[in-house]
Amino acid sequence: MSHHHDHALKIADLTVSYARIPALHHISFEVRCGQCVALLGPNGAGKTTLLKTLAGLVNRESGTIHFHGREVKGATPDIAYLPQRGQIDWDFPTTVRGLVEMGRYLRLGWYRTYGADDDRAVNLAIEAMDLGALQGRQISALSGGQQQRAFLARALAQEAHVLLLDEPFTGLDKPNQDNLKATLRKLRAQGKLLLVSHHDLPSVAEIFDRVLLLNGELIAAGPTAENFTDENIRRTYETSVFSGV
């Protein structure tokens, strides 16, 4: 899982509409591997839409996405999307290990045999997310924080460089939140690019080194210290979504 910190994700002039009503309007920004980026904005600002567009789940009206110099058109193993907790069937008959193994399917295709390399990648991912003792458990028998780590391990087994996380802190208690913060730091240190939608403003500076302030259009993007300012926060949260300005 070697990483070059110069892998860049470039989004240029991205517009996405639902039934002709624009949800994201002419968004352009660039982020790099080794960054932990908060996606901030009020409800309906397009945070989930942006993540889903990057994951190839939503069709774009215009704009391009490039990762490491290559245009991203549909699904790619380089980018992993972690859905909100509520979307998952927790009673699905799979253990933690089975879930992590699913991360290999994309690289394996339909019928190439699951081999030693795959097993190694799965073991590494399980170790990295500290799930060794839990790998035989059914996924509903995990705590909320452990469930997050199991899905992160699946993304690691997929050997994704970009991890898209939709509100991962929602519904976690304090110890699990702290644990997830530590996990995100670890993944960033490994050179992953983390794009995380987030709604708890007080914790932003502590967790994220970069922010994207979104309100239908991009209000500000860049290092947290310079961009997470009162002025930008006010502009993001106080104007009605998509004022057209």
Added chain:
Amino acid sequence: MISEMLQHDFMRRALLGGMVLGFTNGFLGSFIILRRMALMADALSHSMLPGLAIGLMVAGLNAGSLFIGGITAAFFVAIGSMLLSRGSRLKEDTSLAILYTFAFSVGAVLLQSIPPTQVELKHYLFGNILGMDNADLWITWGVALVVIPGLLLLQRPLVLTLFDPAVARSQGVAVGAMQIVIVVASVLTMISSAQSVGVILMLGLLVGPAATMYLITDRFPVMLWGGAVLGCLGTLCGLLLSYRFEGIPSGAAIVIILFSVFITAFVFGPRYGLVAKIRKSRHMHDESLKRWHRHPGE
């Protein structure tokens, strides 16, 4: 008893056909349950009725006419409900309910107009596995040889779709196509089951074994193959039962056997069974009491 059974030609055919049928249904059942399609499968099984009736009227009572009639009707309803829900704000369950009840009504009306000498059609409602002829046998084996290898070949994209359609799509899986694969496999399997367990009871054979395994295991492959083996053995036991007690129709016997296995798993399942749950909650209660005594006030 078995060696005595095997002396009858019709019984040999029933065993050969029934066990394969049970295997196919039990195998497919895992996909149906995890995709939450049990009721859709039920709707499709009922929607075959007008096709069976028309096949009977046009080409007489033979496996081919009923196969083609049933399959056509089920596909009309399946595709029609998809079009109806895509072309309006109706959700798919609603459009399916509208169409399959209509299809079943048409079937009921058509059945009225068929001369009573051809009462064998009632076997297609309740099943008559002992009446399987060679053509039925061929259909059963043919369907098994299409459905099982097909689902195995597509197992990875299917599992991703079943587990989380959104993520599957983000991984490049054609989720819509996978759903269609499951529907097609269901229709084929149901048609091959119509003769032996009947339109009304086939859902028990389809869903019962996989539901039982779902209560026992946390591993998808175990659920898949376990359901298949259970479906096969359940059919065998059902046949033995109906052979031993002549009054019991074979289809009903099979479903009753499968249900008793299901209830056993529901009550005594090692991890998710009723007894295990009660024991576990009592155990947890004891644990917290102990902890309280060790560190009161925590």
